[in-house]
Amino acid sequence: MRNSINRKGIEPYELYVELTDNFAIDPSTALLHYRVNDETSNSVLLTSLDEKLFSGTFSFNNKLNFGDKVSYCFSVRDLSSNSNLASSDTLNYLVDTVQVVDDFEFPYLDWEITGTWGLSTQKKNGLYSLSDSPDGQYANNTNSTATYKMPFDLSSYISGEISYYLRSNLEVGVDSLLFELSNDNGLTWKIIDAVSQNYIFFAKRTVNISAYTGIGFESVKFRFRFYSNGSNISDGVYIDDVVLRMIPDPAMSIEESEIIPRSYDLSQNYPNPFNPSTMIDFSVPVRSDVKITIYNILGESIEVLYNKNIEAGKYSISFNAANKLSSGIYFYQIIANGMDGKNFNQVKKMLLIK
Ligand SMILES: [Ca+2]
Ligand SMILES: [Ca+2]
Ligand SMILES: [Ca+2]
Structure with a gap:
């Protein structure tokens, strides 16, 4: 399970989470659970965007205080006859900077x-x-x-x-x-x-x-x-x-607490289909030259979206198709050359619907 929360300073907070299982999951059972200071937890039903990706919003009713501990996790049931429940690890952060x-x-x-x-x-x-x-x-x-x-x-x-x-x-x-x-x-x-x-x-x-x-x-x-x-x-x-x-x-605390990834990864863009902008997450395990290019269905390069030498870590970039592209299928490709001599090359498909 992988999650990201939009950088928003104002409630309610918007989140996207990818929920997968070896069995197909039951999208009507995807929940975010969150609580403050180990008190009773709140649950929010998530909306299914595609087979893996869910979105939702949550709020603390502007009642968070200094020193509060916020804990959250996700759960979903699969479509097996047992309707097994899978939960993510519980993640925590402290509200305080003095x-x-x-x-x-x-x-x-x-x-x-x-x-x-x-x-x-x-x-x-x-x-x-x-x-x-x-x-x-x-x-x-x-x-x-x-x-x-x-x-x-x-x-x-x-x-x-x-x-x-x-x-x-x-x-x-x-x-x-x-x-x-x-x-x-x-x-x-x-x-x-x-x-x-x-x-x-x-x-x-x-x-x-x-x-x-x-x-x-x-x-x-x-x-x-x-x-x-x-x-x-x-x-x-x-x-x-x-x-x-x-x-x-x-949103920012969670992003800062992310650990260094173990392997290269290019994630499915979200939301998808999209209009006009979408997010693309990728990970690099060592310092790398990373280039991300957008192609149309004919394989013609549309835009070099990203071209940098970066530290190991998880990254999120946005792609905005406004005023540039018409509805249709597009591809995004990552080419990463790591300082350890290893290379990574992957292409994924995304759908623009205007
Ligand atoms: Ca005096
Ligand atoms: Ca005086
Ligand atoms: Ca003093």
Whole structure:
């Protein structure tokens, strides 16, 4: 059994799975089973696309949390008189990625500062925190920033949050600490958290940044901004333990967990028949020169779809026939020359129906 899940950040997730048996299988019994944290499992009936290939959708109702364990497997009955049940192995992945952005314990600052921002010994943990005015009171008419220098790639996550500990002493309701996010390398900033109250002790602030994940958020920057008006000053703010927690896109986690294949393989395209695009999976067991060519029924080359020297692994490429080809039978051929001197050559048929 082999499965692939589309790279989609938004529920419901779409999946394709190939189910085979030495006996013919009963397509009306193909199920996906999945559960979270070993709780009761959900089952989804899969739709038969051809004799082996099935598709389906599933959803967690947007209720996945950090640290959740997701388990899933497939089952199908064959058409023998015993109606034998075959199940795949159960596959698992953990929903969690935690990154300590800064605890301010390093001897240098990873933040680009304006104004009087700097390290203070008024800390939550360790020896230091970050403060807008470590040497006394802040000034009137302050508008100074501390920008984390490194951008974060949040494109492979479906949701996330950033948290920090804050101690504050400021003119309540007027002077403020703002936490801001930029998706255009600092050109424009969005306020994602604003504080204008006093915390006598360090308190944890948590900001949901799920709206800033997925495709299009490959380079996200964060900054703190301290703002004061023209009268009434005070001590300011202390920030410690800035932590980013992200939920990976499960589709991507599964793909990353795939192991190195043992042999060359060219899979049947899916969906098939197709219109206008289809996916082709292939595997190479060692570093190889791989060329994939599309032919028409006359054996004429239509397109060199892929031509690269690649590492061992499993690959998925898409072929789009839109505006190019008319309905009919086409062939795709893989020619792979491995660095171990072995070669692989295979042709498969696919059907375009417009
Ligand atoms: Ca610290
Ligand atoms: Ca003020
Ligand atoms: Ca101060």
